[in-house]
Amino acid sequence: MKKTTIPSPRRRSALSREHIVAAAIELLDDHGESGLTFQALSKRLATGPGAIYWHVADKSDLLAAACDAVISPLFHRLSADATPREAIHAASGMLFDTIDSHPWVGSVLTSLPGRMPMVRVLECLGQQVTALGVSPNDQWTHVSTLLMYILGVAGQNAANAKLAMEMKLDRSAFLDDVSLAWSKFPEEDYPFTRRMAERVRTHDDREDFLTGVDLIVRGALPTART
Amino acid sequence: MKKTTIPSPRRRSALSREHIVAAAIELLDDHGESGLTFQALSKRLATGPGAIYWHVADKSDLLAAACDAVISPLFHRLSADATPREAIHAASGMLFDTIDSHPWVGSVLTSLPGRMPMVRVLECLGQQVTALGVSPNDQWTHVSTLLMYILGVAGQNAANAKLAMEMKLDRSAFLDDVSLAWSKFPEEDYPFTRRMAERVRTHDDREDFLTGVDLIVRGALPTART
DNA sequence: ACCTGAACACCGTTCAAGT
DNA sequence: ACCTGAACACCGTTCAAGT
Numbered sequence: 411m412k413k414t415t416i417p418s419p420r421r422r423s424a425l426s427r428e429h430i431v432a433a434a435i436e437l438l439d440d441h442g443e444s445g446l447t448f449q450a451l452s453k454r455l456a457t458g459p460g461a462i463y464w465h466v467a468d469k470s471d472l473l474a475a476a477c478d479a480v481i482s483p484l485f486h487r488l489s490a491d492a493t494p495r496e497a498i499h500a501a502s503g504m505l506f507d508t509i510d511s512h513p514w515v516g517s518v519l520t521s522l523p524g525r526m527p528m529v530r531v532l533e534c535l536g537q538q539v540t541a542l543g544v545s546p547n548d549q550w551t552h553v554s555t556l557l558m559y560i561l562g563v564a565g566q567n568a569a570n571a572k573l574a575m576e577m578k579l580d581r582s583a584f585l586d587d588v589s590l591a592w593s594k595f596p597e598e599d600y601p602f603t604r605r606m607a608e609r610v611r612t613h614d615d616r617e618d619f620l621t622g623v624d625l626i627v628r629g630a631l632p633t634a635r636t
Numbered sequence: 637m638k639k640t641t642i643p644s645p646r647r648r649s650a651l652s653r654e655h656i657v658a659a660a661i662e663l664l665d666d667h668g669e670s671g672l673t674f675q676a677l678s679k680r681l682a683t684g685p686g687a688i689y690w691h692v693a694d695k696s697d698l699l700a701a702a703c704d705a706v707i708s709p710l711f712h713r714l715s716a717d718a719t720p721r722e723a724i725h726a727a728s729g730m731l732f733d734t735i736d737s738h739p740w741v742g743s744v745l746t747s748l749p750g751r752m753p754m755v756r757v758l759e760c761l762g763q764q765v766t767a768l769g770v771s772p773n774d775q776w777t778h779v780s781t782l783l784m785y786i787l788g789v790a791g792q793n794a795a796n797a798k799l800a801m802e803m804k805l806d807r808s809a810f811l812d813d814v815s816l817a818w819s820k821f822p823e824e825d826y827p828f829t830r831r832m833a834e835r836v837r838t839h840d841d842r843e844d845f846l847t848g849v850d851l852i853v854r855g856a857l858p859t860a861r862t
Numbered sequence: 863a864c865c866t867g868a869a870c871a872c873c874g875t876t877c878a879a880g881t
Numbered sequence: 882a883c884c885t886g887a888a889c890a891c892c893g894t895t896c897a898a899g900t
Contacts, residue, residue: 425884448874458885460876465883469874520746520791523799524814524836529821529829536828550835553828555785555848562788565746573749588750595755602762602779603755609776610750622781629855651865674893684866686895691864695893 425457427465427475434476438514442575443568446473470521477518478527480508485530494541495627501534502560502623506616509564516568520561532557542631552630559626563619585611651683653691653701660702664740668801669794672699696747703744704753706734711756720767721853727760728786728849732842735790742794746787758783768857778856785852789845811837 433454437446448459448469455462466472484504488497509516522528536553544552574584592600592607659680663672674685674695681688692698710730714723735742748754762779770778800810818826818833 447872449872458887459874460886461884463875520788521795521798523792523795524817529818529826532832533826533829536832540828549828550832550839551844551847552851553832554844555851558788558792558848559781559785559852560788561791562746562784562786565787565791566749566784569747569749572747591750592755600755600759602766602775603759606758606762606776606779613776618777618780621777622784625778625781625855626785626852627855629851629853673891675891684868685893686867687865689894 425455425461425465430455430462430465431472431475431479434472435480435512438476439512442572443514443517444572473518474522474526477515477522478530480512480515481505481519481527482530484508485534488534494538497538497541498535498556498623498627499620501538502620503616505531505560506563506619509567510616513568513571516564516566517572520565520568528557528561531560539630542627544630548630552626555630556623556626559622563622567615651681651687651691656681656688656691657698657701657705660698661706661738664702665738668798669740669743670798699744700748700752703741703748704756706738706741707731707745707753708756710734711760714760720764723764723767724761724782724849724853725846727764728846729842731757731786732789732845735793736842739794739797742790742792743798746791746794754783754787757786765856768853770856774856778852781856782849782852785848789848793841808837 430451433451434446437450437454441450446469448462452459452462462472466475484501487504488501492500509519519527519531532553535556536549539549539553539556570581570584574581577584577587579587589607589611592603592610595603597604656677659677660672663676663680667676672695674688678685678688688698692701710727713730714727718726735745745753745757758779761782762775765775765779765782796807796810800807803810803813805813815833815837818829818836821829823830
Protein backbone atom coordinates (compact mmCIF):
# COMPACT_ATOMS: atom_id res chain seq x y z
CA MET A 411 0.00 0.00 0.00
CA LYS A 412 3.02 2.29 0.24
CA LYS A 413 2.82 4.61 -2.71
CA THR A 414 6.49 5.69 -2.83
CA THR A 415 5.71 8.47 -5.26
CA ILE A 416 9.23 9.65 -5.89
CA PRO A 417 9.00 12.12 -8.77
CA SER A 418 12.57 11.96 -10.05
CA PRO A 419 15.13 12.31 -7.28
CA ARG A 420 17.70 9.99 -8.86
CA ARG A 421 19.24 12.34 -11.35
CA ARG A 422 22.78 12.22 -10.00
CA SER A 423 23.34 8.48 -9.68
CA ALA A 424 24.55 6.92 -12.91
CA LEU A 425 22.45 3.95 -13.99
CA SER A 426 23.77 0.67 -12.63
CA ARG A 427 22.59 -2.91 -12.44
CA GLU A 428 22.02 -2.56 -8.71
CA HIS A 429 19.87 0.54 -9.09
CA ILE A 430 17.84 -1.10 -11.81
CA VAL A 431 17.28 -4.24 -9.75
CA ALA A 432 16.34 -2.21 -6.69
CA ALA A 433 13.82 -0.18 -8.67
CA ALA A 434 12.41 -3.38 -10.19
CA ILE A 435 11.90 -4.84 -6.71
CA GLU A 436 10.02 -1.72 -5.64
CA LEU A 437 7.73 -1.96 -8.64
CA LEU A 438 7.10 -5.65 -8.07
CA ASP A 439 6.34 -5.12 -4.39
CA ASP A 440 4.03 -2.17 -5.00
CA HIS A 441 2.13 -3.27 -8.06
CA GLY A 442 2.64 -7.01 -8.42
CA GLU A 443 4.19 -8.95 -11.24
CA SER A 444 2.29 -7.05 -13.90
CA GLY A 445 3.65 -3.82 -12.42
CA LEU A 446 7.15 -4.46 -13.70
CA THR A 447 7.39 -3.22 -17.27
CA PHE A 448 10.33 -1.62 -19.02
CA GLN A 449 8.09 1.37 -19.58
CA ALA A 450 7.34 1.89 -15.88
CA LEU A 451 10.87 0.98 -14.90
CA SER A 452 12.53 3.45 -17.26
CA LYS A 453 10.14 6.19 -16.15
CA ARG A 454 11.03 5.55 -12.52
CA LEU A 455 14.72 5.64 -13.38
CA ALA A 456 14.27 8.68 -15.61
CA THR A 457 15.71 7.11 -18.74
CA GLY A 458 14.60 5.38 -21.89
CA PRO A 459 13.83 1.66 -22.10
CA GLY A 460 16.93 1.08 -24.19
CA ALA A 461 19.26 2.22 -21.41
CA ILE A 462 18.16 -0.66 -19.22
CA TYR A 463 19.23 -3.19 -21.81
CA TRP A 464 22.80 -2.05 -21.44
CA HIS A 465 22.89 -3.40 -17.88
CA VAL A 466 20.44 -6.26 -18.13
CA ALA A 467 20.08 -8.95 -20.81
CA ASP A 468 16.30 -9.14 -20.90
CA LYS A 469 13.27 -9.31 -18.66
CA SER A 470 13.89 -12.81 -17.35
CA ASP A 471 17.44 -11.79 -16.45
CA LEU A 472 16.02 -8.84 -14.55
CA LEU A 473 13.50 -11.01 -12.72
CA ALA A 474 16.17 -13.53 -11.80
CA ALA A 475 18.40 -10.78 -10.45
CA ALA A 476 15.55 -9.26 -8.44
CA CYS A 477 14.65 -12.65 -7.01
CA ASP A 478 18.22 -13.47 -6.08
CA ALA A 479 18.74 -10.06 -4.50
CA VAL A 480 15.83 -10.78 -2.17
CA ILE A 481 16.69 -14.40 -1.42
CA SER A 482 20.46 -14.57 -1.15
CA PRO A 483 20.76 -12.44 2.02
CA LEU A 484 18.63 -14.99 3.86
CA PHE A 485 21.26 -17.66 3.85
CA HIS A 486 23.85 -15.47 5.50
CA ARG A 487 21.61 -15.11 8.52
CA LEU A 488 21.48 -18.78 9.49
CA SER A 489 23.06 -19.51 12.83
CA ALA A 490 25.57 -22.31 12.64
CA ASP A 491 24.85 -23.76 16.08
CA ALA A 492 21.52 -25.47 15.56
CA THR A 493 20.41 -29.03 15.06
CA PRO A 494 19.66 -29.91 11.43
CA ARG A 495 15.95 -29.98 12.16
CA GLU A 496 16.07 -26.56 13.75
CA ALA A 497 18.11 -25.23 10.85
CA ILE A 498 15.61 -26.55 8.29
CA HIS A 499 12.81 -25.07 10.34
CA ALA A 500 14.54 -21.70 10.60
CA ALA A 501 15.46 -21.54 6.94
CA SER A 502 11.93 -22.51 5.91
CA GLY A 503 10.45 -19.88 8.16
CA MET A 504 12.65 -17.16 6.73
CA LEU A 505 11.85 -18.27 3.22
CA PHE A 506 8.16 -18.18 3.97
CA ASP A 507 8.38 -14.68 5.38
CA THR A 508 10.14 -13.27 2.35
CA ILE A 509 7.78 -15.04 -0.03
CA ASP A 510 4.91 -13.70 1.98
CA SER A 511 6.10 -10.11 1.79
CA HIS A 512 7.30 -10.41 -1.82
CA PRO A 513 4.74 -12.75 -3.39
CA TRP A 514 6.25 -12.41 -6.87
CA VAL A 515 9.32 -14.25 -5.57
CA GLY A 516 7.20 -17.39 -5.46
CA SER A 517 6.55 -17.44 -9.17
CA VAL A 518 9.98 -16.23 -10.26
CA LEU A 519 11.68 -18.85 -8.10
CA THR A 520 9.69 -21.60 -9.79
CA SER A 521 10.54 -20.28 -13.23
CA LEU A 522 14.29 -20.76 -12.74
CA PRO A 523 14.74 -24.51 -12.27
CA GLY A 524 18.26 -25.49 -11.34
CA ARG A 525 19.41 -21.89 -11.63
CA MET A 526 20.81 -19.44 -9.19
CA PRO A 527 18.20 -18.34 -6.74
CA MET A 528 16.85 -21.88 -6.47
CA VAL A 529 20.21 -23.56 -6.04
CA ARG A 530 20.76 -21.58 -2.85
CA VAL A 531 17.65 -23.16 -1.37
CA LEU A 532 18.65 -26.58 -2.66
CA GLU A 533 22.11 -26.33 -1.15
CA CYS A 534 20.85 -25.14 2.21
CA LEU A 535 18.32 -27.96 2.46
CA GLY A 536 20.84 -30.46 1.13
CA GLN A 537 23.45 -29.66 3.75
CA GLN A 538 20.95 -29.96 6.56
CA VAL A 539 19.40 -33.17 5.32
CA THR A 540 22.90 -34.60 4.98
CA ALA A 541 23.68 -33.51 8.54
CA LEU A 542 20.44 -35.22 9.57
CA GLY A 543 22.16 -38.49 8.75
CA VAL A 544 20.09 -39.46 5.76
CA SER A 545 21.88 -42.11 3.72
CA PRO A 546 23.53 -40.82 0.53
CA ASN A 547 21.13 -42.87 -1.53
CA ASP A 548 18.08 -41.13 -0.08
CA GLN A 549 19.43 -37.60 0.11
CA TRP A 550 18.30 -36.56 -3.34
CA THR A 551 14.77 -37.83 -2.87
CA HIS A 552 14.28 -36.24 0.49
CA VAL A 553 15.80 -32.91 -0.40
CA SER A 554 13.90 -32.61 -3.65
CA THR A 555 10.65 -33.56 -1.93
CA LEU A 556 11.21 -30.77 0.53
CA LEU A 557 12.18 -28.37 -2.24
CA MET A 558 9.16 -29.23 -4.40
CA TYR A 559 6.89 -28.73 -1.41
CA ILE A 560 8.40 -25.32 -0.74
CA LEU A 561 8.09 -24.35 -4.39
CA GLY A 562 4.46 -25.46 -4.37
CA VAL A 563 3.62 -23.25 -1.41
CA ALA A 564 5.60 -20.41 -2.94
CA GLY A 565 3.70 -20.71 -6.20
CA GLN A 566 0.33 -20.79 -4.46
CA ASN A 567 1.27 -17.74 -2.46
CA ALA A 568 2.15 -15.90 -5.66
CA ALA A 569 -1.04 -17.01 -7.37
CA ASN A 570 -3.17 -15.94 -4.42
CA ALA A 571 -1.56 -12.53 -4.30
CA LYS A 572 -1.93 -12.05 -8.04
CA LEU A 573 -5.60 -12.99 -8.06
CA ALA A 574 -6.34 -10.94 -4.98
CA MET A 575 -4.72 -7.92 -6.60
CA GLU A 576 -6.67 -8.40 -9.81
CA MET A 577 -9.91 -8.64 -7.85
CA LYS A 578 -8.82 -5.70 -5.69
CA LEU A 579 -9.34 -7.69 -2.54
CA ASP A 580 -7.04 -8.08 0.41
CA ARG A 581 -5.83 -11.50 1.42
CA SER A 582 -8.54 -12.35 3.91
CA ALA A 583 -11.35 -11.15 1.64
CA PHE A 584 -9.89 -13.32 -1.10
CA LEU A 585 -9.86 -16.36 1.20
CA ASP A 586 -13.45 -15.62 2.18
CA ASP A 587 -14.23 -15.79 -1.50
CA VAL A 588 -12.58 -19.20 -1.87
CA SER A 589 -14.27 -20.43 1.29
CA LEU A 590 -17.68 -19.39 -0.02
CA ALA A 591 -17.05 -21.14 -3.33
CA TRP A 592 -16.03 -24.34 -1.53
CA SER A 593 -19.14 -24.30 0.63
CA LYS A 594 -21.26 -24.36 -2.52
CA PHE A 595 -19.83 -27.52 -4.04
CA PRO A 596 -22.32 -30.42 -4.01
CA GLU A 597 -21.96 -32.35 -0.77
CA GLU A 598 -22.25 -35.66 -2.58
CA ASP A 599 -19.24 -35.29 -4.84
CA TYR A 600 -17.13 -32.91 -2.77
CA PRO A 601 -17.48 -33.90 0.88
CA PHE A 602 -13.88 -33.11 1.75
CA THR A 603 -13.80 -29.73 0.05
CA ARG A 604 -17.05 -28.85 1.80
CA ARG A 605 -15.67 -29.84 5.17
CA MET A 606 -12.58 -27.69 4.63
CA ALA A 607 -14.46 -24.57 3.55
CA GLU A 608 -14.32 -23.11 7.04
CA ARG A 609 -10.76 -24.23 7.65
CA VAL A 610 -9.37 -22.43 4.61
CA ARG A 611 -10.79 -19.14 5.86
CA THR A 612 -9.29 -19.27 9.31
CA HIS A 613 -6.05 -21.17 8.95
CA ASP A 614 -2.60 -19.74 9.57
CA ASP A 615 -0.59 -20.05 6.35
CA ARG A 616 2.76 -19.86 8.03
CA GLU A 617 1.95 -22.43 10.66
CA ASP A 618 0.48 -24.82 8.08
CA PHE A 619 3.57 -24.43 5.95
CA LEU A 620 5.96 -25.23 8.77
CA THR A 621 3.84 -28.18 9.86
CA GLY A 622 4.18 -29.53 6.32
CA VAL A 623 7.94 -29.11 6.45
CA ASP A 624 8.10 -31.03 9.72
CA LEU A 625 5.87 -33.73 8.29
CA ILE A 626 8.25 -34.25 5.38
CA VAL A 627 11.33 -34.18 7.58
CA ARG A 628 9.67 -36.73 9.85
CA GLY A 629 8.97 -38.93 6.84
CA ALA A 630 12.57 -38.58 5.76
CA LEU A 631 13.93 -39.76 9.07
CA PRO A 632 11.82 -42.38 10.87
CA THR A 633 14.35 -42.48 13.70
CA ALA A 634 13.54 -39.10 15.18
CA ARG A 635 16.30 -37.18 16.95
CA THR A 636 14.21 -34.22 18.13
CA MET B 637 6.73 -33.31 -32.26
CA LYS B 638 3.45 -34.08 -34.02
CA LYS B 639 2.90 -31.26 -36.46
CA THR B 640 -0.87 -31.67 -36.99
CA THR B 641 -0.83 -29.34 -39.96
CA ILE B 642 -4.54 -29.22 -40.63
CA PRO B 643 -5.01 -26.47 -43.21
CA SER B 644 -8.67 -25.59 -42.61
CA PRO B 645 -10.87 -28.67 -42.46
CA ARG B 646 -13.27 -27.28 -39.86
CA ARG B 647 -15.43 -25.12 -42.07
CA ARG B 648 -18.70 -26.91 -41.39
CA SER B 649 -18.69 -27.15 -37.61
CA ALA B 650 -20.13 -24.05 -35.98
CA LEU B 651 -17.81 -22.53 -33.42
CA SER B 652 -18.40 -23.88 -29.93
CA ARG B 653 -16.71 -23.70 -26.59
CA GLU B 654 -15.63 -27.34 -26.90
CA HIS B 655 -14.04 -26.82 -30.29
CA ILE B 656 -12.23 -23.75 -29.08
CA VAL B 657 -10.91 -25.53 -26.00
CA ALA B 658 -9.81 -28.53 -28.05
CA ALA B 659 -7.95 -26.30 -30.49
CA ALA B 660 -6.35 -24.44 -27.60
CA ILE B 661 -5.10 -27.70 -26.13
CA GLU B 662 -3.55 -28.67 -29.46
CA LEU B 663 -1.75 -25.36 -29.67
CA LEU B 664 -0.50 -25.63 -26.11
CA ASP B 665 0.72 -29.18 -26.64
CA ASP B 666 2.45 -28.42 -29.92
CA HIS B 667 4.01 -25.05 -29.22
CA GLY B 668 3.99 -24.57 -25.44
CA GLU B 669 2.35 -21.90 -23.39
CA SER B 670 3.51 -19.11 -25.64
CA GLY B 671 1.94 -20.93 -28.57
CA LEU B 672 -1.58 -20.15 -27.44
CA THR B 673 -2.53 -16.71 -28.75
CA PHE B 674 -5.90 -15.50 -29.94
CA GLN B 675 -4.24 -14.79 -33.25
CA ALA B 676 -3.01 -18.35 -33.76
CA LEU B 677 -6.19 -19.80 -32.29
CA SER B 678 -8.53 -17.84 -34.55
CA LYS B 679 -6.43 -18.73 -37.57
CA ARG B 680 -6.65 -22.42 -36.70
CA LEU B 681 -10.41 -22.10 -36.25
CA ALA B 682 -10.74 -20.02 -39.41
CA THR B 683 -12.39 -17.04 -37.72
CA GLY B 684 -11.53 -13.68 -36.29
CA PRO B 685 -10.26 -13.15 -32.74
CA GLY B 686 -13.54 -11.51 -31.77
CA ALA B 687 -15.56 -14.66 -32.44
CA ILE B 688 -13.72 -16.50 -29.68
CA TYR B 689 -14.80 -13.96 -27.12
CA TRP B 690 -18.40 -14.91 -27.69
CA HIS B 691 -17.75 -18.36 -26.22
CA VAL B 692 -14.98 -17.59 -23.78
CA ALA B 693 -14.65 -14.75 -21.26
CA ASP B 694 -10.92 -14.11 -21.65
CA LYS B 695 -7.60 -15.87 -21.88
CA SER B 696 -7.50 -17.07 -18.28
CA ASP B 697 -10.98 -18.53 -18.72
CA LEU B 698 -9.73 -20.36 -21.78
CA LEU B 699 -6.67 -21.69 -19.97
CA ALA B 700 -8.77 -22.85 -17.05
CA ALA B 701 -11.15 -24.66 -19.38
CA ALA B 702 -8.28 -26.30 -21.25
CA CYS B 703 -6.67 -27.41 -18.00
CA ASP B 704 -9.90 -28.80 -16.63
CA ALA B 705 -10.67 -30.62 -19.87
CA VAL B 706 -7.37 -32.46 -19.54
CA ILE B 707 -7.56 -33.14 -15.81
CA SER B 708 -11.18 -33.96 -15.06
CA PRO B 709 -11.31 -37.25 -17.03
CA LEU B 710 -8.56 -38.63 -14.78
CA PHE B 711 -10.74 -38.87 -11.75
CA HIS B 712 -13.34 -40.99 -13.47
CA ARG B 713 -10.72 -43.66 -14.09
CA LEU B 714 -9.90 -44.42 -10.47
CA SER B 715 -10.81 -47.93 -9.45
CA ALA B 716 -12.90 -47.98 -6.29
CA ASP B 717 -11.45 -51.19 -4.87
CA ALA B 718 -8.04 -50.09 -3.70
CA THR B 719 -6.48 -49.25 -0.36
CA PRO B 720 -6.19 -45.51 0.29
CA ARG B 721 -2.44 -45.67 -0.18
CA GLU B 722 -2.82 -47.43 -3.50
CA ALA B 723 -5.46 -44.93 -4.56
CA ILE B 724 -3.22 -41.97 -3.72
CA HIS B 725 -0.37 -43.64 -5.56
CA ALA B 726 -2.53 -44.34 -8.60
CA ALA B 727 -4.03 -40.85 -8.71
CA SER B 728 -0.60 -39.27 -8.33
CA GLY B 729 0.82 -41.41 -11.10
CA MET B 730 -1.96 -40.46 -13.48
CA LEU B 731 -1.56 -36.82 -12.60
CA PHE B 732 2.16 -37.02 -13.24
CA ASP B 733 1.65 -38.63 -16.61
CA THR B 734 -0.75 -35.96 -17.82
CA ILE B 735 1.44 -33.17 -16.50
CA ASP B 736 4.36 -34.81 -18.21
CA SER B 737 2.64 -34.98 -21.58
CA HIS B 738 0.96 -31.57 -21.19
CA PRO B 739 3.57 -29.53 -19.31
CA TRP B 740 1.52 -26.32 -19.52
CA VAL B 741 -1.01 -27.96 -17.19
CA GLY B 742 1.53 -27.60 -14.41
CA SER B 743 1.60 -23.84 -14.57
CA VAL B 744 -2.10 -23.33 -15.27
CA LEU B 745 -3.04 -25.57 -12.36
CA THR B 746 -0.94 -23.48 -10.01
CA SER B 747 -2.51 -20.27 -11.27
CA LEU B 748 -6.01 -21.28 -10.20
CA PRO B 749 -5.83 -21.62 -6.41
CA GLY B 750 -8.99 -23.03 -4.89
CA ARG B 751 -10.68 -23.07 -8.29
CA MET B 752 -12.03 -25.81 -10.42
CA PRO B 753 -9.27 -27.93 -11.83
CA MET B 754 -7.38 -27.80 -8.54
CA VAL B 755 -10.36 -28.64 -6.35
CA ARG B 756 -10.69 -31.98 -8.13
CA VAL B 757 -7.19 -32.90 -7.02
CA LEU B 758 -7.86 -31.60 -3.52
CA GLU B 759 -11.05 -33.62 -3.20
CA CYS B 760 -9.47 -36.82 -4.46
CA LEU B 761 -6.55 -36.55 -2.07
CA GLY B 762 -8.84 -35.49 0.76
CA GLN B 763 -11.12 -38.50 0.44
CA GLN B 764 -8.19 -40.90 0.42
CA VAL B 765 -6.39 -39.26 3.32
CA THR B 766 -9.65 -39.38 5.25
CA ALA B 767 -10.01 -43.08 4.41
CA LEU B 768 -6.46 -43.53 5.62
CA GLY B 769 -7.78 -42.82 9.08
CA VAL B 770 -6.07 -39.50 9.65
CA SER B 771 -7.75 -37.61 12.47
CA PRO B 772 -10.05 -34.77 11.38
CA ASN B 773 -7.70 -32.28 12.97
CA ASP B 774 -4.76 -33.35 10.84
CA GLN B 775 -6.56 -33.90 7.56
CA TRP B 776 -6.15 -30.37 6.27
CA THR B 777 -2.44 -30.25 7.01
CA HIS B 778 -1.69 -33.58 5.45
CA VAL B 779 -3.80 -33.09 2.35
CA SER B 780 -2.49 -29.61 1.68
CA THR B 781 1.09 -30.78 2.18
CA LEU B 782 0.51 -33.44 -0.43
CA LEU B 783 -1.21 -30.96 -2.73
CA MET B 784 1.52 -28.34 -2.40
CA TYR B 785 4.14 -30.98 -3.16
CA ILE B 786 2.26 -32.04 -6.27
CA LEU B 787 1.86 -28.43 -7.38
CA GLY B 788 5.56 -27.86 -6.84
CA VAL B 789 6.52 -30.77 -9.07
CA ALA B 790 3.92 -29.71 -11.62
CA GLY B 791 5.32 -26.19 -11.70
CA GLN B 792 8.89 -27.41 -12.10
CA ASN B 793 7.84 -29.67 -14.91
CA ALA B 794 6.21 -26.75 -16.68
CA ALA B 795 9.23 -24.52 -16.12
CA ASN B 796 11.61 -27.19 -17.42
CA ALA B 797 9.54 -27.71 -20.54
CA LYS B 798 9.25 -23.99 -21.17
CA LEU B 799 12.98 -23.37 -20.81
CA ALA B 800 13.87 -26.43 -22.86
CA MET B 801 11.59 -25.22 -25.63
CA GLU B 802 13.08 -21.72 -25.56
CA MET B 803 16.57 -23.17 -25.77
CA LYS B 804 15.41 -25.62 -28.43
CA LEU B 805 16.70 -28.56 -26.46
CA ASP B 806 14.97 -31.80 -25.64
CA ARG B 807 14.45 -32.78 -22.05
CA SER B 808 17.62 -34.80 -21.56
CA ALA B 809 19.82 -32.21 -23.24
CA PHE B 810 18.29 -29.61 -20.95
CA LEU B 811 19.06 -31.71 -17.89
CA ASP B 812 22.62 -32.20 -19.15
CA ASP B 813 22.83 -28.44 -19.19
CA VAL B 814 21.66 -28.15 -15.58
CA SER B 815 23.99 -30.96 -14.54
CA LEU B 816 26.97 -29.22 -16.14
CA ALA B 817 26.10 -25.95 -14.40
CA TRP B 818 25.85 -27.71 -11.04
CA SER B 819 29.22 -29.39 -11.50
CA LYS B 820 30.82 -25.97 -11.85
CA PHE B 821 29.66 -24.50 -8.55
CA PRO B 822 32.54 -24.03 -6.07
CA GLU B 823 32.97 -27.19 -4.03
CA GLU B 824 33.46 -25.19 -0.86
CA ASP B 825 30.11 -23.41 -0.82
CA TYR B 826 28.02 -25.89 -2.78
CA PRO B 827 29.06 -29.40 -1.77
CA PHE B 828 25.57 -30.82 -1.95
CA THR B 829 24.72 -29.32 -5.32
CA ARG B 830 28.03 -30.61 -6.65
CA ARG B 831 27.35 -34.10 -5.37
CA MET B 832 23.93 -34.13 -7.02
CA ALA B 833 25.13 -32.95 -10.44
CA GLU B 834 25.32 -36.49 -11.76
CA ARG B 835 22.09 -37.57 -10.09
CA VAL B 836 20.01 -34.85 -11.73
CA ARG B 837 21.10 -36.03 -15.15
CA THR B 838 20.18 -39.67 -14.72
CA HIS B 839 17.23 -39.69 -12.34
CA ASP B 840 13.75 -40.87 -13.21
CA ASP B 841 11.35 -37.98 -12.68
CA ARG B 842 8.30 -40.14 -12.29
CA GLU B 843 9.89 -42.49 -9.81
CA ASP B 844 11.28 -39.59 -7.75
CA PHE B 845 7.87 -37.97 -7.72
CA LEU B 846 6.10 -41.07 -6.48
CA THR B 847 8.77 -41.69 -3.86
CA GLY B 848 8.08 -38.18 -2.58
CA VAL B 849 4.37 -38.88 -2.41
CA ASP B 850 5.01 -42.02 -0.41
CA LEU B 851 7.35 -40.15 1.88
CA ILE B 852 4.66 -37.61 2.69
CA VAL B 853 1.99 -40.25 3.14
CA ARG B 854 4.34 -42.12 5.46
CA GLY B 855 4.89 -38.95 7.46
CA ALA B 856 1.14 -38.43 7.63
CA LEU B 857 0.52 -41.86 9.06
CA PRO B 858 3.24 -43.21 11.36
CA THR B 859 1.22 -46.37 11.92
CA ALA B 860 1.70 -47.87 8.48
CA ARG B 861 -1.00 -50.09 7.05
CA THR B 862 0.80 -51.16 3.84
C1' DA C 863 -27.63 -15.19 -31.51
C1' DC C 864 -23.40 -15.35 -33.50
C1' DC C 865 -19.59 -13.82 -36.32
C1' DT C 866 -16.18 -10.35 -38.73
C1' DG C 867 -12.05 -7.83 -38.70
C1' DA C 868 -10.20 -3.40 -38.12
C1' DA C 869 -8.63 -0.73 -34.30
C1' DC C 870 -6.75 0.20 -29.56
C1' DA C 871 -3.65 0.12 -25.79
C1' DC C 872 0.23 -2.00 -24.27
C1' DC C 873 4.14 -5.00 -24.14
C1' DG C 874 9.41 -6.57 -24.76
C1' DT C 875 13.09 -5.60 -27.65
C1' DT C 876 16.05 -3.31 -31.22
C1' DC C 877 18.94 0.05 -33.16
C1' DA C 878 20.64 4.16 -35.47
C1' DA C 879 22.03 8.13 -33.49
C1' DG C 880 23.99 10.76 -30.05
C1' DT C 881 27.56 11.90 -25.93
C1' DA D 882 31.34 2.99 -22.68
C1' DC D 883 26.91 4.41 -21.94
C1' DC D 884 22.54 6.56 -22.97
C1' DT D 885 18.34 8.27 -25.96
C1' DG D 886 13.94 7.50 -27.86
C1' DA D 887 11.57 6.41 -31.93
C1' DA D 888 10.24 2.24 -34.20
C1' DC D 889 8.97 -2.75 -34.68
C1' DA D 890 6.52 -6.92 -34.01
C1' DC D 891 3.26 -8.85 -31.26
C1' DC D 892 -0.09 -9.36 -27.70
C1' DG D 893 -5.13 -9.45 -25.39
C1' DT D 894 -9.30 -7.18 -25.89
C1' DT D 895 -13.05 -4.21 -27.80
C1' DC D 896 -16.66 -2.89 -30.75
C1' DA D 897 -19.28 -1.07 -34.62
C1' DA D 898 -20.90 -3.45 -38.28
C1' DG D 899 -22.67 -7.29 -40.47
C1' DT D 900 -25.73 -11.91 -40.98
